Structures are given as C-alpha cells and as structure tokens.
Amino acid sequence: MAVASKNIPAPDLVPVRRALLSVSDKVGLAAFARTLAASGVELVSTGGTSRAIAEAGLAVTDVADITGFPEIMDGRVKTLHPLVHGGLLGVRDDPGHTAAMETHGIRPFDLVVINLYPFEEVRFAGGDYPTTVENVDIGGPAMVRAAAKNHAYVAVLTEPADYARVLEALAGNAGGLPYRLRQELAAKAFARTAAYDAAISGWFAETLALDAPDYRAFGGRLAAEMRYGENPHQSAGFYRSGEKRHGVATARQVQGKQLSYNNINDTDAAFELAGEFDPARTAAVAIIKHANPCGVAEGADLKEAYLKALACDPVSAFGGIVALNRALDAEAAEEIVKTFTEVIIAPGANPEAEAVIAAKKNLRLLLTDGLPDPRAGGLAVKSVAGGLLVQSRDNAVIDDLDLKVVTRRAPDAREMADLRFAFRVAKHVKSNAIVYARDLATVGIGAGQMSRVDSSRIAARKALDAAEAKGLAEPLTKGSVVASDAFFPFADGLLAAVEAGATAVIQPGGSMRDDEVIAAADEHGIAMVVTGIRHFRH
Structure with missing residues (x-):
C-alpha cells in the first residue's frame, strides 16, 4: 500500500x-x-x-x-x-x-x-x-x-x-x-x-554463474552527451559500464572531432573484429561500415593488411572505420589517410604515425593499450519494447572448435587457412552472413539479408565489382573459399557459392538437409568443413 x-x-x-x-x-x-x-x-x-x-x-x-x-x-x-x-x-x-x-x-x-x-x-x-x-x-x-x-x-x-x-x-x-x-x-x-x-x-x-537471475540491473556513468543519436531527431548519451575491456569505451582519443553515436557503435564492431586476430601471429585490419565489415585482411604488416582489406570493397570503405590489431605505424597511416576515414582505432601508435594522422584534423584516432579478448565472457544487452534481452557474449573462437571435414575432398592447407579466416570474419557480419575469402583477405561480403542465397549473390556481386575496378577479367571469388554464419537450409545457397567460383565451404552444419547439401558439394568437387557452432548476429 x-x-x-x-x-x-x-x-x-x-x-x-x-x-x-x-x-x-x-x-x-x-x-x-x-x-x-x-x-x-x-x-x-x-x-x-x-x-x-x-x-x-x-x-x-x-x-x-x-x-x-x-x-x-x-x-x-x-x-x-x-x-x-x-x-x-x-x-x-x-x-x-x-x-x-x-x-x-x-x-x-x-x-x-x-x-x-x-x-x-x-x-x-x-x-x-x-x-x-x-x-x-x-x-x-x-x-x-x-x-x-x-x-x-x-x-x-x-x-x-x-x-x-x-x-x-x-x-x-x-x-x-x-x-x-x-x-x-x-x-x-x-x-x-x-x-x-x-x-x-x-x-x-x-x-555464482547465474545465467538468468530473477532481477537484472545495469548501470553506467555518462562519458559523453551526444549531439544526437542514430538520427538527428534522436537524443543520445554514451555511458561507461566500468567493464575493463579494451575498446571504444576505454580508449584514449588522441585527436579528431567528438565521436558520434554511430561512430561509437561502428568502432566497437570494428575493434571487436580486430581482436579476433592474435597480433603475435599476424597483422590484421578490419574496415567497417554501418557495423558490418566491408573488408578484412591479414598481412605481413599493417600496410599490406590494410591494402588487401581495402581492395575488397573500396567504395564502401569511404567514410568507414579502420580497426587494427597492432600499433599503428607511419606506413599504414599514410595509406589509410588516402581514403576518407571517420575513425582509426588501434592498441597504440608510434609518434611518426600520429604525425601523419595529425594532418587530418577531423580524423579521430583512438588508442586502447590492448585488444579485446575474444574468449572473455560478459553480457550483451538489447532493449525491446517493455524489456531487455540479455545474453552472454559470443566468445566462441574458431581456433578452439573441433572442425570436421564432411565431404569426400578435404580442403588443402591454403583453403583451410582461408576457411578459418573467413569464419572468423563471418562471426562479425550481420545475419544472414556470407563471406568469401582468398589469401587471408575478404573478397566478397554479403550481410543482413533475409535469404542466405541473396547474401551469397550480393557478396559475389561485390567481388565482381572489385575485380572490374582493378581491370581483372575474373571475379575475386574465383578460387576463393566461403563461410556461412549458419547452416545452409537448402543446397541453393551452396550452389550460389559454387557458381561464384568458391572451392571450399565452412559452415556450422545442423540442417535437416545436411546430407543434401553435402551431396551437392561432393557433386561439384567442393570441400566442406563444419564447425558445430553458429554465429547469428542481428
């Protein structure tokens, strides 16, 4: 009362x-x-x-x-x-x-x-x-x-x-x-x-490992009041939760304009993807537009990785976010500033690189002193009308998965390396996600479509556009591998990949029609690997 x-x-x-x-x-x-x-x-x-x-x-x-x-x-x-x-x-x-x-x-x-x-x-x-x-x-x-x-x-x-x-x-x-x-x-x-x-x-x-306690409470401290939200008519603020995870919330902004709502959202997506790549093993660059990757690549150094990532979709990269898994150096910085970029986020930067970026006064440079751990736990929260959806962070890493070859032909060493790379990227692409990759670089990405076949066709179309821009006679998907974030419900999605020129496929498996999909792969001489783990991202 x-x-x-x-x-x-x-x-x-x-x-x-x-x-x-x-x-x-x-x-x-x-x-x-x-x-x-x-x-x-x-x-x-x-x-x-x-x-x-x-x-x-x-x-x-x-x-x-x-x-x-x-x-x-x-x-x-x-x-x-x-x-x-x-x-x-x-x-x-x-x-x-x-x-x-x-x-x-x-x-x-x-x-x-x-x-x-x-x-x-x-x-x-x-x-x-x-x-x-x-x-x-x-x-x-x-x-x-x-x-x-x-x-x-x-x-x-x-x-x-x-x-x-x-x-x-x-x-x-x-x-x-x-x-x-x-x-x-x-x-x-x-x-x-x-x-x-x-x-x-x-x-x-x-x-206490309580996955769904009776009550959930979340709190944060205002870090910045945004000029507006996702659109100009929406108000917004950026709050820090206090979680000690390397990323946009804990980064030091070296220069550039105030981050916008969309900048923060996209930069978080970019750096989480960059964190999937062990810097001790490889240099990696992710270019993000509207929270989806438009180019990702590994390389001997950041400059090589950036140029390979940019080649995937240079049109979409304009005005995008660039995330690095190593400290930014001058050589990579000089390439990045040739394309209009909103934000660069990296674990660090040397003075020469900072000097290059300084010439672009509006370009935001964020330094984090570390990478987000892709295996770490934590919560992901999404608001719905009248409530909150709360789930554990997707911390499945392909290096920890038991991969199974289900076709007569097994992928060769190059294909297997590209399959691992492509599935690592697909985890960070909005569903339905299709990622074509070759030589540890994306060559076509299809994201957020209602049909997996449409995602595959869009990715192939992107690859064809990129090839034409380079003056190449064949699409970049020819001889590539393809990753799907979830199983193929029908063989048509696989056949679209075959039509694009893919030679190997990685997917979670688990469809009622897995046998049909595997048979289609065998019929076309395609190697297929299943992971047992899907990566829906809505």
Missing part, C-alpha cells in the same frame, strides 16, 4: 548550516570543507574523512560524538543511528517531525557529502571474494538515499565533480541552495546508488 503524502511544499532556498561528510574519494575534500567552514557551516564527519578534515586545520565533529556510540565492527556500524538518519529524513515543516526531533535531540543536516566504497574498482580489478564483499558499502547508500528522499530540505553530493557547482550556488544564494539544484542532486544520487547496486548484483550473478 502506497504511503500518503501530506503535501507540504518544499522551500525554494535552504540555508546550509550543518553538513555531514563521509567520503571514500578524498580528492578536493579539504578545499571544499574549508570553504564551507569559512561560510560558518558546521562540519560533521566520520572516521578517515574526519581525520582528513582535522588535518586540514578545520574544526570537525565526529559522528561518534553525536551518537554517543563508537564505530564498531571495522567501521561497518557507525552512521546507522536515529540521530544521523533523523537529521537526514526529518521534514522540517511537519509539526510531528519537528516535535520528534526536539524530543530526541535530533539536529538536521542541510548538506550531505558522501561517495561510496570503491566496489566497482575492486570488482573490475579482480579482487578476491572476501575483499570484494568487504567493499560493499551499506551506510553510505543508506545516507545518500535518505538525503535524496528528503531533498526538499537536504542537498546530497555523491562525487567531487559536484563540489564547484554547489559552492557556486551557495555563493550566489547567500549561503542557501535552491530547490531545483537539490532535485537534480537527488536524481543523480538515486542513479548513483542504482548503478552501484547494479554492479554488486551483476558481480554476484557472474561469480
């Missing part, structure tokens, strides 16, 4: 006379507290925060002196007391509340400054179970939520970034804080505790 409101209007300005400070992050604390004290604000604090304020030469009252009860249980119990929470929750224009406060000697707090134990940092740093649990804050969120609920009379700060804003408001309002600001701080406080609890519940689900 809902609790009824007494409809007591909130005051516009609340003078700040008494502040409660209890922070884990002490950046800027001394200067902030000094300004409050200079304005005549009484400072009340706890534990390490109280010591830090005292060491700054400021008068401070310890919470234990107010409650008459010492901190116990290693600090787990110190603020959970009526003299604290009564001062946070008391409605000062409610006669019943004020009478209770007078009877029990409860003094109100006007400002609460709290940031929480660093649970997220400990979690993503890989802390052991007892350490991670010990960094679950209890008193902090309780006080934050109490102050936020009573924002009609109390302002609550949850991070040092808001110190300047609050001090400016105090200076401009004769020592008071306006209602609108208190509301905004309360909204942020509830969002902060929600994100904090989401991190905790997510850690438990991950640690």
Whole structure:
C-alpha cells in the first residue's frame, strides 16, 4: 500500500548550516570543507574523512560524538543511528517531525557529502571474494538515499565533480541552495546508488554463474552527451559500464572531432573484429561500415593488411572505420589517410604515425593499450519494447572448435587457412552472413539479408565489382573459399557459392538437409568443413 503524502511544499532556498561528510574519494575534500567552514557551516564527519578534515586545520565533529556510540565492527556500524538518519529524513515543516526531533535531540543536516566504497574498482580489478564483499558499502547508500528522499530540505553530493557547482550556488544564494539544484542532486544520487547496486548484483550473478537471475540491473556513468543519436531527431548519451575491456569505451582519443553515436557503435564492431586476430601471429585490419565489415585482411604488416582489406570493397570503405590489431605505424597511416576515414582505432601508435594522422584534423584516432579478448565472457544487452534481452557474449573462437571435414575432398592447407579466416570474419557480419575469402583477405561480403542465397549473390556481386575496378577479367571469388554464419537450409545457397567460383565451404552444419547439401558439394568437387557452432548476429 502506497504511503500518503501530506503535501507540504518544499522551500525554494535552504540555508546550509550543518553538513555531514563521509567520503571514500578524498580528492578536493579539504578545499571544499574549508570553504564551507569559512561560510560558518558546521562540519560533521566520520572516521578517515574526519581525520582528513582535522588535518586540514578545520574544526570537525565526529559522528561518534553525536551518537554517543563508537564505530564498531571495522567501521561497518557507525552512521546507522536515529540521530544521523533523523537529521537526514526529518521534514522540517511537519509539526510531528519537528516535535520528534526536539524530543530526541535530533539536529538536521542541510548538506550531505558522501561517495561510496570503491566496489566497482575492486570488482573490475579482480579482487578476491572476501575483499570484494568487504567493499560493499551499506551506510553510505543508506545516507545518500535518505538525503535524496528528503531533498526538499537536504542537498546530497555523491562525487567531487559536484563540489564547484554547489559552492557556486551557495555563493550566489547567500549561503542557501535552491530547490531545483537539490532535485537534480537527488536524481543523480538515486542513479548513483542504482548503478552501484547494479554492479554488486551483476558481480554476484557472474561469480555464482547465474545465467538468468530473477532481477537484472545495469548501470553506467555518462562519458559523453551526444549531439544526437542514430538520427538527428534522436537524443543520445554514451555511458561507461566500468567493464575493463579494451575498446571504444576505454580508449584514449588522441585527436579528431567528438565521436558520434554511430561512430561509437561502428568502432566497437570494428575493434571487436580486430581482436579476433592474435597480433603475435599476424597483422590484421578490419574496415567497417554501418557495423558490418566491408573488408578484412591479414598481412605481413599493417600496410599490406590494410591494402588487401581495402581492395575488397573500396567504395564502401569511404567514410568507414579502420580497426587494427597492432600499433599503428607511419606506413599504414599514410595509406589509410588516402581514403576518407571517420575513425582509426588501434592498441597504440608510434609518434611518426600520429604525425601523419595529425594532418587530418577531423580524423579521430583512438588508442586502447590492448585488444579485446575474444574468449572473455560478459553480457550483451538489447532493449525491446517493455524489456531487455540479455545474453552472454559470443566468445566462441574458431581456433578452439573441433572442425570436421564432411565431404569426400578435404580442403588443402591454403583453403583451410582461408576457411578459418573467413569464419572468423563471418562471426562479425550481420545475419544472414556470407563471406568469401582468398589469401587471408575478404573478397566478397554479403550481410543482413533475409535469404542466405541473396547474401551469397550480393557478396559475389561485390567481388565482381572489385575485380572490374582493378581491370581483372575474373571475379575475386574465383578460387576463393566461403563461410556461412549458419547452416545452409537448402543446397541453393551452396550452389550460389559454387557458381561464384568458391572451392571450399565452412559452415556450422545442423540442417535437416545436411546430407543434401553435402551431396551437392561432393557433386561439384567442393570441400566442406563444419564447425558445430553458429554465429547469428542481428
């Protein structure tokens, strides 16, 4: 049953006379507290925060002196007391509340400054179970939520970034804080505790291997407010979850314009694909347009890999995203800047490469200090009307799969290398996906079609266009291999690949008509390998 409101209007300005400070992050604390004290604000604090304020030469009252009860249980119990929470929750224009406060000697707090134990940092740093649990804050969120609920009379700060804003408001309002600001701080406080609890519940689900817990919560911190979303009429923001995965969310932007919503989406897709290629084994480049690869290749170095990837579909590469699995060097950079490119993302870059990119001031260069691990777990989340679809990340890697030859002819060594390459790429192409490859480079990609036959024909058409652009008499698919992200439901998809000139096929298998498809492959002398794993990507 809902609790009824007494409809007591909130005051516009609340003078700040008494502040409660209890922070884990002490950046800027001394200067902030000094300004409050200079304005005549009484400072009340706890534990390490109280010591830090005292060491700054400021008068401070310890919470234990107010409650008459010492901190116990290693600090787990110190603020959970009526003299604290009564001062946070008391409605000062409610006669019943004020009478209770007078009877029990409860003094109100006007400002609460709290940031929480660093649970997220400990979690993503890989802390052991007892350490991670010990960094679950209890008193902090309780006080934050109490102050936020009573924002009609109390302002609550949850991070040092808001110190300047609050001090400016105090200076401009004769020592008071306006209602609108208190509301905004309360909204942020509830969002902060929600994100904090989401991190905790997510850690438990991950640690206990709960694939589908009864409740799922997700939280993030605003990294950038976008000018617009996928289209200009849509608003958007970019939030970091705190996951320590090398990629666009953790990258350092060296130069270029602000990333757009579509830039971030496409750059993530590009770098996840680049991460499939072990840099110790090969140099690899992925060129992405609208979240789909338009060219991917391996090479002896990044320049060779880029030129091979570009040759697959140079038209679509215009205005695309380039992802590298090794640090960018000047030779590769000089080739990349010849084609208009939105973003380059790489684990690093040498100074000579950065100098080349600097000549293109709008070109974004993102450096990540590492590659995403394709085998790592994690969650993928998609919104639907009224809900969320949550699944584990597709972390199947072809190097770990048990490949089976199902045709009379087995692929030769070159074909097998290309088949592995093509299936690695197909994992990152929107379904239905068909990828033709030769000499460790894509030569035709068909993505996102309702029919696998259409995807195969589009890929072949792309390959023919690329060959004509080079002045070649034969399509690039002649003598290639082909990968399908899912099984062939009928032999027609395979026959389209045969028509394009493919000599070997890799696919998951598992169709009711596998025998028919395999027979068609044998009839045309095609080698076929099945993986037992599909890679749908919608």
